[in-house]
Amino acid sequence: MLKPDVIKELSAVVGADHVMTANEDMIIYSNDATMFNAKPEAIVQPGSRDEVVEIVKIADRHHLPVTCRGAGTCLSGGPIPLKGGIVLEMTRMNRILKVDPVNKVAVVEPGVIAFALTTAANKVGLLYPPDPSSLKESTLGGNVSECAGGPKGVKYGITRNFVLGVEAVLSDGSIVKTGNEVDGDMAGPDWTMLFTGSEGTLGVIISITLRLVPIPAVKKTMMAIYDRLEDAAKTVSVTMASGIIPTTLEIMDNLSIVSVENYLKIGLPVKAGGLLLIEVDGVESTVEEDAKRVSEICKKCGASEVKMAKTPAEAEELWLARRSINPAFGQVAPCKFAEDATVPRSLVPVLVEKVLEIQKKYDVPIFICGHAGDGNMHPTIMFDKRNKEQKERAEKALHEVHIVTLELGGTLSGEHGIGFAKAPYLRAETGLAGYKLGQEIKKAVDPTGILNPGKMFFYEGELH
Numbered sequence: 001m002l003k004p005d006v007i008k009e010l011s012a013v014v015g016a017d018h019v020m021t022a023n024e025d026m027i028i029y030s031n032d033a034t035m036f037n038a039k040p041e042a043i044v045q046p047g048s049r050d051e052v053v054e055i056v057k058i059a060d061r062h063h064l065p066v067t068c069r070g071a072g073t074c075l076s077g078g079p080i081p082l083k084g085g086i087v088l089e090m091t092r093m094n095r096i097l098k099v100d101p102v103n104k105v106a107v108v109e110p111g112v113i114a115f116a117l118t119t120a121a122n123k124v125g126l127l128y129p130p131d132p133s134s135l136k137e138s139t140l141g142g143n144v145s146e147c148a149g150g151p152k153g154v155k156y157g158i159t160r161n162f163v164l165g166v167e168a169v170l171s172d173g174s175i176v177k178t179g180n181e182v183d184g185d186m187a188g189p190d191w192t193m194l195f196t197g198s199e200g201t202l203g204v205i206i207s208i209t210l211r212l213v214p215i216p217a218v219k220k221t222m223m224a225i226y227d228r229l230e231d232a233a234k235t236v237s238v239t240m241a242s243g244i245i246p247t248t249l250e251i252m253d254n255l256s257i258v259s260v261e262n263y264l265k266i267g268l269p270v271k272a273g274g275l276l277l278i279e280v281d282g283v284e285s286t287v288e289e290d291a292k293r294v295s296e297i298c299k300k301c302g303a304s305e306v307k308m309a310k311t312p313a314e315a316e317e318l319w320l321a322r323r324s325i326n327p328a329f330g331q332v333a334p335c336k337f338a339e340d341a342t343v344p345r346s347l348v349p350v351l352v353e354k355v356l357e358i359q360k361k362y363d364v365p366i367f368i369c370g371h372a373g374d375g376n377m378h379p380t381i382m383f384d385k386r387n388k389e390q391k392e393r394a395e396k397a398l399h400e401v402h403i404v405t406l407e408l409g410g411t412l413s414g415e416h417g418i419g420f421a422k423a424p425y426l427r428a429e430t431g432l433a434g435y436k437l438g439q440e441i442k443k444a445v446d447p448t449g450i451l452n453p454g455k456m457f458f459y460e461g462e463l464h
C-alpha cells in the first residue's frame with residue numbers, strides 16, 4: 001500500500017475521484033488479456049498532460065513504478081504492474097486534437113480509441129489503416145506502444161508506418177517531442193520509432209501525430225476455401241510473389257472454422273482444411289482485374305471454391321467469421337497462448353507445416369489463423385491451466401513455436417509486443433549485443449527505472 005501522504009500528493013494533482021486504492025480496483029487493474037496478473041498499489045487517472053508530468057515527478061521522487069495502461073487489451077502482459085506502484089490509466093486523455101485533410105495528419109491524445117480516429121478520418125475522406133481486431137476497444141496510446149498491426153497490414157503497413165511523432169513524459173517529468181507533421185522528417189535518427197513499440201518502458205506518451213491516407217475508391221472481398229491448409233498457405237506466398245498486393249490476406253485453419261461455426265452457426269465450410277479471406281482495394285479498373293487474378297491464383301493453388309462478395313453486405317458476412325475468432329476460441333478452452341509469430345511471407349507455408357507438427361507432437365489444440373499476407377501468423381494454443389499436465393504440454397508447444405519462428409528468421413512479435421510473456425525469448429531474437437543495447441538505451445532514457453519495470457530487456461526470469 002502507498003503511504004497516505006503519497007496518496008494525498010497524487011490526489012492533489014488529479015482529484016481524489018481519480019485515485020483508486022480499493023482492493024477490488026487493484027484486482028481489476030492487475031490484468032490484461034493474458035492470464036497473468038500483479039496488483040498495483042494505486043490507480044491514477046490523469047486528465048491532462050500537465051497532470052501526467054506532476055504524477056511522474058511524484059513517482060520519481062518516491063521511487064514508485066509507473067505502468068501506463070490504455071484499455072488493457074494487451075496480449076503480452078504490458079500493462080500489468082509487475083512491481084506494484086502506480087497504474088497510470090490514460091483513457092481520460094481521449095481528445096482527437098486535429099484531423100487535417102490537407103496535410104493528411106491527425107493529432108490525438110493517447111486515450112483515444114482507435115475506432116474513434118478511424119471514424120473521424122473517414123468523415124473527411126481519409127483512412128487510418130491500422131486495424132487491430134481490438135479496434136473498438138484499444139487506445140491509440142496502447143496501439144503505438146505495442147506497434148499494433150491488423151488485417152490491412154499487408155498493403156498499408158502496421159502502426160509504425162503511420163506514426164509521425166509523439167510527445168512523451170520522461171521519468172524526470174520532462175517532455176520530449178519527436179517528429180512533427182512532416183511526412184519525411186530526416187532531422188537526425190528516428191526518435192519517434194524509439195517510442196513506437198517501447199511498451200511504456202521509455203516514457204508516458206501524451207500526444208501522437210499520425211499519418212492518414214485517402215480512402216480507396218473501391219474494394220472487393222473474397223473467401224477461398226481449401227481442402228488442405230497447406231494449399232491455403234501456399235496461395236499466400238504465390239499471391240505475394242505475383243506482384244499483386246492485396247489489402248488483406250487472412251488465413252483460418254479447420255479448428256478455427258469449426259469453432260467459429262459452432263459459435264455463430266452461419267454455414268461456414270466445416271469440412272474445409274483452411275480458408276483465406278482476401279480483399280483488394282484501389283481504383284475500379286485495377287481492383288476488378290486484381291480480384292480476378294487473385295481468384296485464379298487461389299484455384300491454381302488448390303482452392304475448391306472462391307466466393308466473391310457482390311455487395312458490401314455480403315463482404316461483411318465474409319468478414320464476420322474472421323472477426324468472431326476471439327470469442328469463438330474462448331468457448332473451446334479457458335486459457336490460451338495467443339501468439340503472433342511472424343516470418344518472411346515466403347515461409348508462411350513452412351511455419352504452418354511446423355506448427356501442425358508441434359500440434360501433433362504435444363497433442364494440444366493449436367488454432368492457426370492470422371494476417372498471413374504479411375507473415376504475421378497467430379498460432380493460438382488452447383488449454384486449461386487447472387490441468388497441470390495439459391498446461392505443461394501447452395508450454396512445451398509454445399516454446400517450440402518461438403524457437404521455430406526464430407529459426408525461420410522471423411520475430412517473436414509481429415504486433416502483440418514482448419511485455420514479459422515473451423521476454424524470456426527476447427535475447428534469442430536480438431542477440432547478446434542487441435539485448436545489452438536495449439538495456440543501455442532504457443537506462444539512458446529512464447535512469448531511475450520507474451517506467452514499466454520488469455518488462456522487455458529487464459525481464460528478471462531465466463532467458464532462453
Ligand SMILES: Cc1cc2nc3c(=O)[nH]c(=O)nc-3n(C[C@H](O)[C@H](O)[C@H](O)COP(=O)(O)OP(=O)(O)OC[C@H]3O[C@@H](n4cnc5c(N)ncnc54)[C@H](O)[C@@H]3O)c2cc1C
Pocket residue numbers: 032033067068069070071072073074075077078079090110131132133134137138139140141142143144145146147148149150151199200201203204205206326415416452
Ligand atoms: C480480442 C483481441 C484482439 C486483438 N487483436 C489484435 C490485432 O489484431 N492486432 C494487434 O496488434 N493487437 C491485437 N490485440 C492486442 C491489443 O489490443 C493491442 O496490443 C493494443 O495495441 C493494446 O492497446 P490498449 O489500449 O489495450 O493498451 P494496454 O493493453 O492498456 O497497454 C499496452 C502497452 O502499452 C503501454 N501504454 C499504454 N498507453 C500508453 C501511453 N500513453 N504511454 C506509454 N505507454 C502506454 C502499456 O504500458 C502497455 O505496455 C488484440 C487483443 C484482444 C484482446
